Amino acid sequence: MSKSDSQKxxxxxxxxxxxxxxxxxxxxxxxxxxxxxxxxxVSYTTRPRRPGEEDGKDYYFITEKAFKDKLDEGExxxxxxxxxxxxxxxxxxxxxxxxxxxxxxxxxxxxDWRGAKKLKKNYPGGVFVFILPPSTRExxxxxxxxxxxxxxxxxxxxAKALDEIKGIxxxxxxxxxxxxxxxxxxxxxxxxxEKSKRERLASKIKEFIAL
Ligand code: ADP
Ligand code: 5GP
Numbered sequence: 729m730s731k732s733d734s735q736k737x738x739x740x741x742x743x744x745x746x747x748x749x750x751x752x753x754x755x756x757x758x759x760x761x762x763x764x765x766x767x768x769x770v771s772y773t774t775r776p777r778r779p780g781e782e783d784g785k786d787y788y789f790i791t792e793k794a795f796k797d798k799l800d801e802g803e804x805x806x807x808x809x810x811x812x813x814x815x816x817x818x819x820x821x822x823x824x825x826x827x828x829x830x831x832x833x834x835x836x837x838x839x840d841w842r843g844a845k846k847l848k849k850n851y852p853g854g855v856f857v858f859i860l861p862p863s864t865r866e867x868x869x870x871x872x873x874x875x876x877x878x879x880x881x882x883x884x885x886x887a888k889a890l891d892e893i894k895g896i897x898x899x900x901x902x903x904x905x906x907x908x909x910x911x912x913x914x915x916x917x918x919x920x921x922e923k924s925k926r927e928r929l930a931s932k933i934k935e936f937i938a939l
Pocket of ligand 2: 815
């Protein structure tokens with residue numbers, strides 16, 4: 729996909745980033761259920777599957793060797809290492825989904841801020857949303873409450889989360905995940921508002937003007 733492809737498309741891609749434990753998964757799952765035209769870009773990762781996660785739905789869980797082979801083949805739109813594991817956005821998935829975008833589908837991606845920055849540079853026209861916890865204390869409570877990682881892993885995620893928050897100034901929108909339902913509604917509202925932007929409706933407007 730060239731830069732001009734994504735610029736021309738009236739479809740939309742939304743990148744959502746958040747420090748681990750903020751509630752991004754909870755928010756995304758609900759918004760995806762509410763917005764059937766919004767498709768999730770399933771990333772590849774070498775991290776082990778957590779209870780409740782499904783291969784091919786939450787992530788494609790692959791070995792480090794398989795990840796590196798894909799990397800050599802240029803199969804990622806972007807990739808990063810997080811907490812000792814590799815995460816990558818499939819170039820093919822992104823291309824396919826952005827093609828469907830023209831048939832009425834939009835794309836939502838869960839990518840860290842470094843990956844988000846690369847996407848912003850290479851695929852203009854995206855919408856970038858950062859989710860923040862109400863406080864650093866609450867972030868720690870949620871990370872520990874999730875109870876799926878070791879204490880050492882949680883400490884790593886907490887330190888990284890606080891570091892990540894410093895790099896958010898260029899995002900288009902910030903959502904505080906204080907009340908989950910409000911945060912879900914805010915993300916859905918951002919999507920609806922972005923879909924209503926005049927420049928994204930150019931071809932529909934043309935139909936009226938041509939009359
Ligand atoms: P992430 O995907 O950002 O790592 P999760 O969605 O897994 O975060 O949420 C981390 C934990 O915080 C989960 O136990 C989840 O139920 C809880 N959580 C999410 N949002 C809220 C909220 N607004 N208030 C209280 N707890 C929340
Ligand atoms: P988790 O292990 O909690 O699912 O995700 C850890 C971090 O990796 C999160 O910040 C998440 O946004 C990020 N992440 C997930 N998929 C990708 C991806 O494809 N690319 C990049 N750069 N980050 C990703």
